[in-house]
Amino acid sequence: MSEGSPVYAAVVTSTQRNETPVSDTPREPRIGILVVAYNAVTTLASVLDRIPQDFRNRVAEIIICDDASRDATHLVALGYQQTAPDLPITVIRHEKNLGYGGNQKAGYRLAIEHDLDIVVLLHGDGQYAPECLGDIVAPLVRGEADAVFGSRMMTEGAARRGGMPLYKYVGNKVLTRFENAVAGAELSEWHSGYRAYSTAALRSIAFDRNADGFNFDTQIILQLIEAGKRIVEVPIPTYYGDEVCYVNGLGYARDISRDVVRYRLGKMGFTSGEYGSVDAEYDLKEGEGSSHHRILEFLADLPPSKVLDLGCSSGLLSERVRALGHHVTGVDREAFPETLERVDEFVVGDLEDGIPSEVGTGFDVVIAADVLEHLRRPEDLLEAVKKVLKPDGRLVVSVPNFGHWYPRGRSVLGVFDYDQRGILDKTHYRFFTRKSLTRMLRNAGFEVRRHSEVGLPFDVLAGDGGSLGTRLLRRADRVSVSLRPTLFAYQFVLHLQRPAAPELLTRSVEEATEHAAASA
Known part of the structure; x- marks a missing residue:
């Protein structure tokens, strides 16, 4: 234009x-x-x-x-x-x-x-x-x-x-x-x-x-x-x-x-928004198979836990986590009017500066849903997460896949530009492929316990999510993701833990040996 x-x-x-x-x-x-x-x-x-x-x-x-x-x-x-x-x-x-x-x-x-x-x-x-x-x-x-x-x-x-x-x-x-x-x-x-x-x-x-x-x-x-x-x-x-x-x-x-x-x-969040634009509020991804759906599935299997939701925005995901019986503390730079009603506790903080000390420690689960890509140095935040997480606590991360065919195609065609949301969100400072993401997490001292891949967000792309055409496209996308996730996965969702300390591993082996001898 x-x-x-x-x-x-x-x-x-x-x-x-x-x-x-x-x-x-x-x-x-x-x-x-x-x-x-x-x-x-x-x-x-x-x-x-x-x-x-x-x-x-x-x-x-x-x-x-x-x-x-x-x-x-x-x-x-x-x-x-x-x-x-x-x-x-x-x-x-x-x-x-x-x-x-x-x-x-x-x-x-x-x-x-x-x-x-x-x-x-x-x-x-x-x-x-x-x-x-x-x-x-x-x-x-x-x-x-x-x-x-x-x-x-x-x-x-x-x-x-x-x-x-x-x-x-x-x-x-x-x-x-x-x-x-x-x-x-x-x-x-x-x-x-x-x-x-x-x-x-x-x-x-x-x-x-x-x-x-x-x-x-x-x-x-x-x-x-x-x-x-x-x-x-x-x-x-x-x-x-x-x-x-x-x-x-x-x-x-x-x-x-x-x-x-x-x-x-x-x-829908694509393009830089000269004509149509999206709301500033971070939306909940409710569709089956979405990154939020996968996170909630994981948390549903846990007993009531102490959860820290980093970058909670308006608290839509936190609200669902609370409904599962967990105690949720939210952190973000500012609180939307509804945020305080959707979390148990809220702390104002810029994650670029780490996790505020007011948050406390001893969390069973830390959620960083669509957060790491918004930071200039996500490695610093991962170091801060280790300080507030219990030794056996879980870190749950969701990150967009820059190896997806959409940004690849735009780069190849020479039409690379930022969008309002999605993989090429104009507020993203860092881009990750599956390999670069796992390498960063491993270097930060976390091990992947479970990973899953998420396909295209059809709930955003097509309002008529129940139409025959949308169902067929969704099915084709799922098949493509399963065959080649590095090219067709829109997001990666990872569940991580810190590796057990050597002395704890030794003690566990000794206890297992003693238990086996007693049984004999």
Whole structure:
């Protein structure tokens, strides 16, 4: 996704904008119209003429952004500015073409700078009806929406009657259904360019980071959805005339499909989160065969024990451990509001500095679930664990497998980057394969008593965990993990103990010999 382009403005002219008098009564919102124009010399004036008379006195400013047209669009805009004193018009001409999305960015920045409350996107080629301006802004004026989209698909058959070509109609329908399914939305149309936004909503999203091309409109929808903004659709008429279409249909479909897939991946924790993001709270991995499931299975076989949960986050795993009858002490840098209710004791501490002395000693089990990879020197934490663990205590560790096919594939393809969670979590300082992990644990003085491998987290990847497709994929993943865990295991779960001291081993052998002699 390209960064925001600078605004190249050779000419900026404006007429006096409407001033709103100070009053105790709620003021009418300052409404602006952003007219994006490119080679619109034959249509621009007629578009402005069609702004309804009863709407003109509500307009605080019309911003005409000529995106370096090759014709006289800019001169038409200047001429209209001089002949229509009732309209407060600002004319911008970019010396360099910024693209459809880049032109919108420049206009929205101006709308924000000029203290507009609402900005309507209107195309200078006349494809969208200015007669509908009142309908477009009405939900925003009433405070019922943060964004309003004009939809050509809300009225059955209207798009085709308005001249929308069949291939565009079918493509619109197919892409909209795909985008709704992937992004979790219910819009009747994603591809209308007739829109109105609250400038407060625009301030709250990073629209400047969006693409400069035609997929800008899709990206800003994703940003609004992610920000929890209210989107309202209103029906608009469809008009297809002799305007020139500058959209490469196949390229556009590719770009918007990629954007919504990236949003979906972001909501699952993959990608760096430009569009979709995950909650900061550390989730419980509840699926059968998950790392938390394996840890809980192990603890279920133990009598009530004293357990230390390192990096407990909000305490979701600790809560399940307590339910098994264990006494749980949690440690983390900060406590979520629910943490104190989910643990028996909680100690604030940064594990980079070791285990806080307030934790105490004599623990039967220490849990380091998805912790070691977050530390710069996990070896230091392992040394600290030995000091708080009973001589015969257990250390339970879960660590993501960097040898998994996903990071391997991304590295081979040259698209390595960090994600929000998972193996390539951007908060991970260390990466481990099974060999490097066991070597580090052995050097720290621990022996592996039991190990297991965990497959892909299908509960996160697919919300419909019970569907036939998901069940088949899960089964195939389990088979793959069993055949080659170093390539297909998503995580390793290890149960460790310190080796017994030599004198204890000698005593055990002597006791066993004496017992055998007595039995004889």
